[in-house]
Amino acid sequence: MRLRIWIATGVISLMLICIAGFEFRYAWLQSKWISDYASRLHYQIGEGESDAIRFPDAGPFNERLGYSAIPKLQPQLQQQGYGVSRQARFSSELIDYAEHGLFLPYREKTQAGLQIFDYRGQPIYQFAYPRFHFNKYEDIPPLLVETLLFIENRHLLDPTLEHANPAVDWPRLASASVAMVVGSLGGSGPSHGASTLATQIEKYRHSFEGRTQTPMDKLRQMASASVRAYSTGPQTLEVRRQLVLDYLNSVPLTAAPGHGEVHGFGDALWVWFAEDIDRFRAGLNGERGLPAQAVALRQALSLIIAQRRPSWYLLDGRAELAELVDSHIRLLASDRRIDDELAEAGLIGVVSFRDWQTQPLHEQIEVNKAVRVTRNQLASMLGRSLYELDRLDMSASSSLDAGLQRAVSEFLQGLADEDTAREVGLLGDTLLSGKQAAEIRYSFTLMERTATGNQVRVQTDTTGLPFDLNQGSKLELGSTAKLRVLTSYLEIIAELHDALADADADTLRTARSEASDPLTRWAAGYLSANPGADLPALLDAALQRRYSASPWEGFATGGGVQHFENFRKEDNRRRPTVQQALQESINLPFVRLLRDVVRYSLHDSVEDADSLLSNDRDPRREAWLQTFADREGRVYLQRFWRRYAGMDEQQRFEQLMDQVQPIAARLSVVYRNLYPQADFETFSTFLVKRVRVPQKPERIERLYEAYRPGKYNLTDQGYIAQIHPLELWLLGYLKRNPQATLNEVLSASAVERQEVYAWLFRTRHTSARNVRIRTMLEREAFDSLHQRWQRVGYPFPHLVPSLGTALGSSGDRPSALAELMGIILNEGRRLEVRRINNLHFAAATPWETRFEPLSLDAKQVLHPEVATALRNALSAVVLDGTGRRLQGVFMTADGEPLAVGGKTGTGDNRIHTMAAGGRVISSEVMNRTGGCHKFCVWA
Template sequence: MGFFRLLRWLLLIVLLVGLTALAILAADEIHSSRLQARYLARYAADLNYGVVEGASDAIRFPTHGPFDQRMGYVDLPLITQRLAERGFVPTHQARFSDELMNYTGHGFFTPYREKTRAGLDLADCHGEPLYQFRYPYRHYADFAAVPPLVGQALMFIENRDLLDASRPRLNPAVDWVRFTRAVLAQIGRMVNEDLDAPGGSTLATQIEKYRHSPDGVTYDAREKLRQMVSASVRAYRGGEETLPVRRELLLDYLNTVPLSAAPGHGEVNGLGDGLWVWFGADFDKVNALLAAPPGEGSALAAQGRALRQVVALMIAHRRPSFYLARSGRDDLAQLTDSYVRLLADAGAVAPALRDAALAEPLKFRDLVADPALLPADLGKGATAIRARLAGMLDASLYELDRFDVAAAATLNGPLQQAVSDFLGKLRDPEFARSQGLIGERMLAPATMDGVRYSFNLVERTPGGNRVRVQTDTSDQLFDINEGSKLELGSTAKLRVLATYLEIVAELHGRFAGQSADELRRIKVEQRDNLTRWAIEYLSSARDGSLPAMLEAALERRYSASPGESFFTGGGVHTFNNFNAGDNDRSPTMREALQGSINLPFVRLMRDVVRHTMYQVPGSTAQLLDDADDPRRMQYLARFADREGQVFLRRFWRKYQGKTPAEIQATFLDGLRPGADRLAAVFRYLSPQGAPEELAAFLRKRLADADLTDARIGQLYQRHAPEAFDLPDRGYVARVHPLELWLVGYLSAKPEASWPETVEASADERQAVYRWLFRTRFKGAQDSRIYTMLEVEAFLEIHRRWARLGYPFGHLVPSYATALGSSGDRPAALAELMGIIVNDGVRLPTARIEGLHFAAGTPYETRFARRAAAGERVMPPEVAAALRNALSEVVEGGTARRLSGAFKLADGTTLAVGGKTGTGDNRIAIGRGGARGLALNRTATFVFYIGGNHFGTLTAYVIGPEAASYRFTSGLPVQILKSMGPMLLPRLEPQAAGGCPSPRLEVAATPGNNPTLPTTTMETADE
């Protein structure tokens, strides 16, 4: 008995000693984290990544988390797809180690030194900054910049042992006392739901939560465990000693803590932005006040106010959307008072400072009267690049600015600034006079402030076209070069001439191989003058080559007489020349281009339209000549069913994927404004609409047109749904009835598929053409047939123009399009000039050279533009003929003041060519347009200089005041001449546009935080 009793006591003693030892070891581990430090530091050492060339085969992007979403990391897989569609390929990307792939595969957050501040960097072609945005806007640069009082206050409120220097290996992710208390409290809540359950989060786990957890919230215990594990591994990624990491945690929390969102500003993160947004407090002044010892009087009051604001924001993080809203501010003030007193009781705050803080009210910024707007200093080039980049990434400008991305633009920053400054100075009468810009058909000193200017310069390079300058002097956000629709006058003659010469080239391809006898036997339609001329030329020409035929085509003569009336656009129109002295001439097309004479181009457009009518497959144009042709009804039925689908598909492509509002806006923007036309469309699209709705619609679309209630009532009744069938309504509106029908159909059923649309339009396709043959008068019959055929011909002409860069989905079906009535964009004209300069090959126009996402992170990805060979869209012989003709505009035409103006340093004169255009856009009011409402006046010069540079320069006035301006395209020509000295150094052959060749120098660097090199990434003319 004695032995067994002794044995039990010995076992008990051993057990107690063991438990005591375990307790001592556990207590030591809780205090020192010695074992955690050893294991986790070894484990974290293998969680690394490097950067490799090309796309990575081992990388895992985050799928959620406010921080990862804001930085753009979550979207990188989709961004890669979008950029691939736009010709960009990954050149370098981070690659995870096997251990890191396994770790993140279990759902833990990738461990690395995360950025607290990032944003969009936009550099020019030299790598110099064009634009930079940083979010948060205000921050602590390093731990030393944090006033001790701020750090002490944060630790007192959130994590008191965080910077305990006596515990060098401390795991900052777990406070075991707080964690145990929180666990017990959660167990207690199972019994009593009203029991207060304090949180167990440390700063480290809070940061993991609001950065990486879904929606920045801890939804369950599993998510809390993920935060704790991720924070623990992150803490030991640099070794067992964690005090430096703990300082980083305090710094990171202060710089990134979420503090709700403010109207007009957006989300607020970090103490610095929080102080400025919510209290209007200067961050630097607050830090200076809290770093100084307590003062006296007003100085002490300012220190108290600063302390109160800082403490309030540290508390507000717990429920920022409540505490920072008006309804929660009283509660926040009471809690702030409590913590200020506790800080003083703990000795962290002097009594005098405590009393000063308690005496200061918590006064918030009035975000309506004093909105928290970030400063912005954007040049037009940077604005255009940002807008394009946002479109490429399918992001808003707000989102783009907060992405962790650097973009290399093609712009030449110094030249961009020099041109912008030069154009800006043109408002100064003395400067404008010194540049030769004051005078008749130029500028008048009294009205110079109303004129705006836009300029873009593009360089042809082996990898494509690079935009070197893109600027305008408007005070609007959108870019005139790319975002406008302006009537640019006679620059449209260049598009007409290009179409004409392309047709000649096609006719050469059809007939050049045939003998004279074979050519004479070819039947030519009566109105097809171009085919007839081509056959006659090839029948008798000694030189039947394409270049010779194109030169002959430019020598064809057209009358410049304004005496003829033209049936076009559904009505009778007359046109005038700018110079009455041209009225009796019959110039060649070459001479008409040089002098920008209107009537020859109107007649040329008529020939192009008539030729096109006979080229449309299944066209009924031939039936205009024979009213008794028994095929008319049968042919029309076949045409309506088969070819109606061809035209319907063109319209379908125009509206596919748009919302009902976008569909109607696109349609109405292409409609020539007029009360009857708009009323006809409105009553079709909104048959139940009230007269008041029609009135609002017309006044919005016709601006200042004088429309009385009686007139609106008359229009409402005249265009009632039962008044016209679809074809008649299309005729009144001067649009293809099938387009009008499709707009109505897709507005009601935007999700409809193409087969459903075809099936639904069967009756309409028949009706659109059948109605034309119901009249017994051939003249009226033919005029309506001709109007429809003209609309269809312009669809084909539009296809040609779009292939050459025309930016809009619609042409006005009228010969006036030859003089600019369909509108254009300066950037689109520059693209056409680029095709001509590049021998008929359309090269992609680049404004962005490369992109660098998430530099120095495990998600780092670099993209570069893939070199493109371009697409041939014009025969090289046509391009050469156009270049020669455009050079003659400078040598002896409307741009002759530029002749010999560009000489290189060695005395070489650069070849210069271009086309001028003046647009005077008005809405005609009254019978015969006796009165007019001015909309804008423009003067444009689209040009090429040398063999590799081209662009546009436009002067414009928008609004009714345009009526008082008389400048013509001589103005932009003279401005370009004045800009010569600043442009010439960039036009030297060795200058390459003043920009280095694009290149991306990246070396794969192993390690957790690789450092990589940055990317060098009246329509008339004088």
Template sequence: MDGFEAGRPEPETRPQSATARRRRGGWRRLLRWGIRIVVVIGLVLAAGLWFEMRYSPLQAHYLSRYADRLQFRLAEGASENIHFPREGPFDKRLGYAYLPLFLQRALERGYAIDRQAVLSPELVDFTDQGYYPPYPEKTQAGLSIRDCAWQPLWRRAYPGEAYARFEDVPPLVAQALTFIEDRHLLDVQRREINPAVDWPRLFSAAWSQLEEALGWGDSAVGGSTLATQIEKFRHSPDGLTSSFKEKWRQMASASVRAYQHGQDTLNARRDLLRDYLNTVPLSAVPGHGEVHGLADGLRVWFGADFARVNQLLSGNGHSESALAARGLALRQVLALLVAQRRPSYYLAQGRVELNSLIDSHLRLLQRAGRIEPALRDAALAAPLEFRDWASDPIQTAISNDKGTNLVRRHLASLLNVPLYSLDRLDLDVDSSLDAELQREVSAYLDGLREPEAAKAAGLLGHSLLQEDQLQGVRYSFTLYERLPDRFAVRVQTDSTRQAFDLSENSKLELGSTAKLRVVATYLEVIAELHGRYSGLPARILREIEVQPADRLTRWVLSYLAEHPQADLSSLLQAAMQRRYSASPHERFLTGGGIHRFSNFQRKDDLRVASVAEAMRDSLNLPFVRLMRDIVNYSIYQSVPRRAELLGDDDDPRREDYLRRFVDKEGQSFLRRFWDKYRDKDESKRIDTLLEGLAARPARLGAVFRYLYPQADAAALAEFLRQRGVDELPSQQDIEALHARYRPDAYALPDRAYIARVHPLDLWLLAELIRQPNVEFSELLAASTEVRQEVYGWLFRSRHKQARDNRIRIMLEVEAFLDIHQRWQKLGYPFGHLVPSLATALGSSGDRPAALAELVGIILNDGIRLPTVRISELRFADGTPYHTELKRVPAAGQQVMAPEVAAVLREALNQVVERGTARRLKGSFADAASEDWRLGGKTGTGDNRIESVDASGRVIESRARNRTATFVFYLGDRYFGTLTAFVLGENADDYRFTSALPVQALKGMQPILQPRLTHGCAQIPP
């Protein structure tokens, strides 16, 4: 029983086991189906992923829709959401990264933003995340300048040559590039693929990066495509992939850019290939700078012609010579395509390795069926010869047009960039220049070297030129138009064919043109006095105390007392009739010495001319005396008790003036001596100091012991021998000489007196020997006490007259400071005037452009307007950084009373009607044949270099140049200058006067008249 029971199953055991089995079977079926489903899903996903990786339909769909929302538009005024790039070689070269700085400088200098790009919210978000915005990027860009009629004036495309279309790329070049970089780039069967990602290449690169990180491999393989490479060398910092984040940024930006025009990327891929060839960076070379693109690379590195290379690689010639030429062209192209990986290495010191890589690629290209065996062999045999920049230097196109170069220089100054960088900016500029008129005037001036043209223009004759002198004369011409808010430069040119611009960069003695500034200052003073005293009763006017030498104040008081109702215009007209003697027989104490002046023609010496007549006939002596009156007026305005200052030896101001005189005089001499020594070595400096001095042992000993205080007697003996002492002293005498002039034996003024040299000359030379590289500013600072020591006699002298003369000199200096301020207000370009009455005759120098501006002020009723060469700037046209700037209209500054300007216009008109420019009378007329009102001022300058000895005497005078200038106005809108000049010592052979530029302007009338009548853009065909 027990055994039977033990063998029986429990009542519930069998049913439970069946249920369990059923359950286990169900789970197994579910698991099997689940595995099947997962496998199917996996296969579907894998297939889908493979399909996406191969054909990119999802990327095409979503990225194209996303890219379509990344838009920008142009809107009026400044944009509130524009986003400028910060890094990237492309963005820097084209100026996009520097636009915030450019705009700030332009806004500070009178420009305003007229239109600017406004970004969509999606594009703002995209760029805020650090991605590079998609837009049609330019493979060629550079500075473009248009004239006032929107005609091209300057265009610098960079790179210089490029493929305009994909179809222009020779198939052989395209095949070579895609074989090296991306063999599926131009696959026409896959229209929607993303060219930014080559998945097999990316996975291989990722694995090699991991191997390198784990130390399993030597170097990582790159995963870049042409699209990401372009993003890298255009927009990544320094053109490098510095991190995985930067690589992702490149890939994402390139992907969005590829779909910006829709899902079909074939055209985008073709453009990628073209753009890569046009912009790939290929290092840099001397004389050219950075090299970008295949065209520039071929020219710069191999001296090859881009068009010829393309012609060869597009052809299929099989002759021996044709194959050799095609083989060399292919080798040169491959050299650049291979070298782009490390261009600075492969194109310089790695050329042997580069040639080996080229040979390998040639064989691979042939095996892949991309080139024929014959072409492979020809390319293998072709020698890769690099350009020799010494024997074949790179020629950079330079504009010889002065107006264009002036616009470029002003633009470079406005943006604070060098010309090299300026020409590479993506910038369009509208200038005020008239290109057609500029060319015609330039051709006319150049043609005046030829006898026939000079004769036709009437330039041969007395006070003009002889036929054999024509080649030596150069001309500079500037023409402005007066507009409501600016003085617009229409022509600025010269015939020098050099970069230097005489009109705007020179400092020349322009002779009697300075008389215009003197008369303007004179009339300003009269207007100033009218404003101060008009309306006062005659009794009070007669009681006002005036110093006898202040003749201008005395005359105005007298005139107003006799004509109490006189307005300013009447007073100014009367002032122009005041008379001055033209006698040259007076000596003038001015400029620190006694001077005599002469008139141009002796027949004028007996005249007593009015200011108007002196201006009309350009008399010298009346203007010297008029300037003296202006100087005295300025002195008595600043130091009203001048007579007491000179009369009272105890006046505390006397010592102050004497000390200022010492400081000024000492600085003047130091500057002169510095100029004498600064370009010489030590030996030549000593020769210069001792030049002209008798070689006496005492003088040489005094100099030597000061210059070389530590030298011994033997060195002194050698110095005496080298300096040509006829009879050398005995050894005993040399030792005595050495001891007598020891450093502490004499003060500097006494030692200099013994040597017969200026004390500051000796001191300066000693400092230059001690500190050969010292700057003048340092010497000036170190000489303060020395200068006071040198002139100590002034403070100890018992001769009051000597001190009075020095005070008079300082008072004159201060008067010219006041006159200089008046001149600067009217556009005088330099920082100081020579404190001498000779300034009335042009000794302080001037600049043709500055004189023209003064005439513009006169023509504009005393209102000074900005001189404008650049009216509009357009940065980054067609990009998300697009910004347009326009010149803000200026109200102008009233720097001269309108009544003064009217009187000056009349005075200038009389110079043409009856004076030194009368040959121009009637030359210009309007459409109705009515003569224009013309005016101007003539001037002749003889600029010389004078050498002086230690005492300041002129020992040599050599001609530096000769100038003749006519500053003019033509009608009521146009004004300018014409200067004729001769450079160098040959100027002594010329005797032309200001009649020459007047006659040259008259000969220019057929060129100028149509444009002046109709304006810049309205010339009839």
């Protein structure tokens, strides 16, 4: 009986072993079960944001293509006005599959990258990464397939195994497992990995850092690869052929200077061997003779072997790599994978690596301005470098019109030709000379108002540089500043109308006589004389106010007294209206107009500013002076910090010594401050070395005692040494705290900043305090003015607190000016400026997501009546001002002229040589910004 049981058990065991062996080899059961399971792992694209999607956490492939970044980008893009319009939805089984940490089964891309289209859908930029690859399996040289499988996965393409699971090589897995167990028990013997091509692909694409960290990682790779293999059905031969293609097109092979990461054989051949993939294919196929075939074989083996340790084998370990290639050639020959003739040639063949000195790799800089502009915008939106941006699996639609952009760019570039410049009327008296035509750099921005916002159709310049002149520059544009000043002026007039239009006669009389600023007094006077006047009438009257164009007045501004000039001397004795000053771009009326605007802003933001400025007993003055001391001290400390940045203690000391005259008293006070513990001998040695005039020992002893630490305060030390006391303090602080940051320096110097300005509170001369308080008040007024400018698109974080801002000293950008014109055209409403119309991530993947602009309401940033008044004033510039040459240029299809408004102007950046008293001795133009700064077609 017992014998029968043993026989039955043996038979059953033998049957199970046979079944397992059959299954391991032919995978009949698993192919049916896994393919059925994989058929339920699907997704579909739906409208709006998905609540049934899971994004990958890690993996070089997911990070490079941007799949894992989508959930982080979503709120970031939403803040910029973009929402999800379409996104993938997972089936419940796929959600469960993803939550178990498995890698989703879908047809992964071996080549992807950024694509940009214009608003008509025409492609303007395409980046494919990797750049070179095998398009289909049949393109791969058979010898490359044979070599790869011989080394990595010998039975992968066995045609007799119709349902084979490419994720598992059972004999190899068993051998590797035994080797691992033996090794863990202290034994020795050959060890090798159990990875197939399928699991290697899963590893370097989706595992953390592209590595197998734990046994669980290996199981995850095998399970994911199995499901992926059967996702199209139980037959896997085509899938296995595709695995070979995918592996060769995506295997990582370290990184190279001038190129970055190298993925796939095609890019690796070009980067490491300077070999074209088509030339390599012909060589390995024997089409170029035996020597070329031998070299191609060595190149192929080098890359296949290097995959194990690419950073070593392809850089410092090339000699070791060559030995391994030799041994593999012998193995291939002994296994009859290659013939003896090729083996012999291969063993004497030489692989030439790229010479980085004579064959450097440099990424080509895109010269197309539309591409540059859009890529920079996308990089800024997504927080990516251009290198990272290009490698995202993403397409974007720009608002640009590629055809029009190209035509405008070509036209502007053509203006460098003297004949073309003459033909379009740029040469002549007060214009350009023939030699200057090629020196001009033009910029052009064109926006179109649409239902979804202002669309940028053209944004180009002729710098020939990656720099975007329209959106990235800061230019001194005097005429543009005049328009901004005029906008703020009319905005203030509208505010005064709101405040005073319904006031009674007594209120208007009081405002007219007691108001501290000229604009309030004028508005009250006008409304007193014209009861019931509406806002358009008041704005029109404001444009007819007159200001002197005299350049002979000195203006107390910017912490000193400044003088300004008109472009034409003939204007110096005029007293034009504001409207005339705009039409003819006269400088001094706008300086005086800005002064009135600043006075209004000052009295609007600071209560009883006149008392603060003139009454030395006003209790508020001390706080204002303390604020001045703190700010001024910060400015000096930041300047000194930059001077000594990157230096060690000795270098800082030598730099300071270069500024101190070699006078004994000055050197003594500096040295005793910085080295208070130094003994007399050290001090004496320093002084004898530094002072040119020999010093007697008793004199040195007196100096040592006279300037001992604590004898003089910081201000007196600076005075004796004739250097700024905060510079002396900074070097002492850095000596004690060599690792200090600028923020720490500023925090630690609060007391010292007040100390060095203590004289300001004690001086008998109230004018010194008045000057500084006036500077502070002017800065407050300009801060208030800055808020007005920002509402209408001013792009910079602050204004220069000087009346020179009326002539462009605070700078501006062409793109911001175009936006200002859009506000004026749109009745005072600020529309969103659209440069990117949509972003499409991960197309044809489970994480497909499309972002489109959210519909945002236009913001009313100016009174509609103010916008109308500005539009009329700008139209007058074309009708009867400096832009009159544009009359009749823009026509409708029926030949009717379009209404046009705008502002011309030029601005010189000059170096002035001054004499005592402020007289200009000479003036040299360094560069000039100007031309048709901004024009807008009204209809």
